[in-house]
Amino acid sequence: MTRVRVGAVGAGWWATSNHFPVYAARDDVELVGVCGLGDDVFAVQDRFGFGFATHDVDELLAADLDAVVITTPHDLHYPAAVAALDRGLHVLCEKPMTLRADQAWDLVRRADAAGVHLLVPYGWNYKPFTVAAKRLLDAGRIGRIQYALCHMASPTRGLFGGDPAHMLERWDSATAPQPSTWSSPEHGGGYAHGQITHSSALLFWLTGMRAAAIAGRAMNAGSPVDLFDAAVIRFDGGALGTLSGAATLADGDTYQVDIRLFGTEGVLMLDVERERVTLSRYDGEREELPIEPGEGEYECLIPPARFIDLITGVSEENNSTADVAARSVELIEALLRSSAEDGREVDVHD
Structure with missing residues (x-):
């Protein structure tokens, strides 16, 4: 081709x-x-x-x-x-x-x-430091995961509140985001669908985990859609986890994505805001992955290029498959369902 x-x-x-x-x-x-x-x-x-x-x-x-x-x-x-x-x-x-x-x-x-x-x-699934972190996890360096923390915060209150001015400045685009996409519940607007989709998909790609049940809360705080989300998760295999999201960082602040994984043999921490990935094993071994300054900033140039490379056979690495995306979708759907039922724990999948 x-x-x-x-x-x-x-x-x-x-x-x-x-x-x-x-x-x-x-x-x-x-x-x-x-x-x-x-x-x-x-x-x-x-x-x-x-x-x-x-x-x-x-x-x-x-x-x-x-x-x-x-x-x-x-x-x-x-x-x-x-x-x-x-x-x-x-x-x-x-x-x-x-x-x-x-x-x-x-x-x-x-x-x-x-x-x-x-x-x-x-x-974020295609950043060199997240790819390196996945290699550590795939090699079993922290053992079996027992607890996972997944947090994200971003300066997106305007986007979900109908004022896309900051997004236009940040991405230097002549075309404005449609408010109906981001701030209408019927179209899937809100922080969970718009942002937690990123952090949860990163978690699922890194770990291969899948959520089994969730008890969650979402808060609109005067917005037509959710700006804050929090949940406790039980994963297949028995691990416990927490999830949080907030849309109200000040415009211009660096995005926060913080994933901390606690296993039977050690702990891995990944923080895009402070640009660090650290491994601390219980046998005393410590490792910190090198990260180029600015690499934690969000950009999405590699995925569309990788899509073409997969088709032509130049690459075989899809870091955001349909399976990863589906695990994120089912988690978010269950989170919002749980919130609508006063935080009752609900099953994520059969």
């Missing part, structure tokens, strides 16, 4: 500020067509060199494509991904992959049946 023929479903803020520039700069990608709402999609076609633009998803998918990039509002990911997978196309689907666990696991099955790549672009 000399060039991967890519179609795009969605042409908004994140696609135009992150994914499309990556693909437009690659010689091994042909941007065949783009589907979006309104006349802005034709300006996107001209800006990035797509072959055609349309308002009709079926017209796009009927083109001669190898792969599809889906960046629609959260609640529209599933039908677009189903249509693409059923045509045998490789799929990059934005996070959260879906809003419902049954839909997420259905996409896992469809991708497996079609024998195609499905990648959900979680940027």
Whole structure:
């Protein structure tokens, strides 16, 4: 395959500020067509060199494509991904992959049946220091995990409150995030779907764990959607965990993602804000992984590039598979269900 023929479903803020520039700069990608709402999609076609633009998803998918990039509002990911997978196309689907666990696991099955790549672009899963941390865990350096802490906080109160000004400054985009995507409950707005999706997917990729039951609380604090989330988790295999999230860091502050894993043989701590990964074993061994300054900052350039490399065979490493994304989806769905039931513990999966 000399060039991967890519179609795009969605042409908004994140696609135009992150994914499309990556693909437009690659010689091994042909941007065949783009589907979006309104006349802005034709300006996107001209800006990035797509072959055609349309308002009709079926017209796009009927083109001669190898792969599809889906960046629609959260609640529209599933039908677009189903249509693409059923045509045998490789799929990059934005996070959260879906809003419902049954839909997420259905996409896992469809991708497996079609024998195609499905990648959900979680940027932190591709950082050199998180990849190195996973190697330590895969080598059994902390033994069997007994307790996991997973925390995230970000300067996103404006995004979830309907004021995307800070996001425009941070990502230098001419296209604004749609408030209906981020601050409407019916479209999956809120901190859990918008941000905890990152931290939980990182946890599940690093550890291979899966949540079994959760007791959680979400708080809107005057917003139409959740800005704060907290939960106690029981994992398959018996490990215990805690999860927390907060949208109200001050604009300009560094994102916080803090994962601490306590095992039978030691402890691993990963902190993107302070840019550190440390291993402390009970036999006295200590190790601190080297991290380049600024590497902890969030960016998502590697995942869309890796998607193409998987298709062409340049790489075989997908750090954010559909399975990882589905574990995040089912956790978040159960967290919000538990919160709606006054924090009662609920099962995450059968």
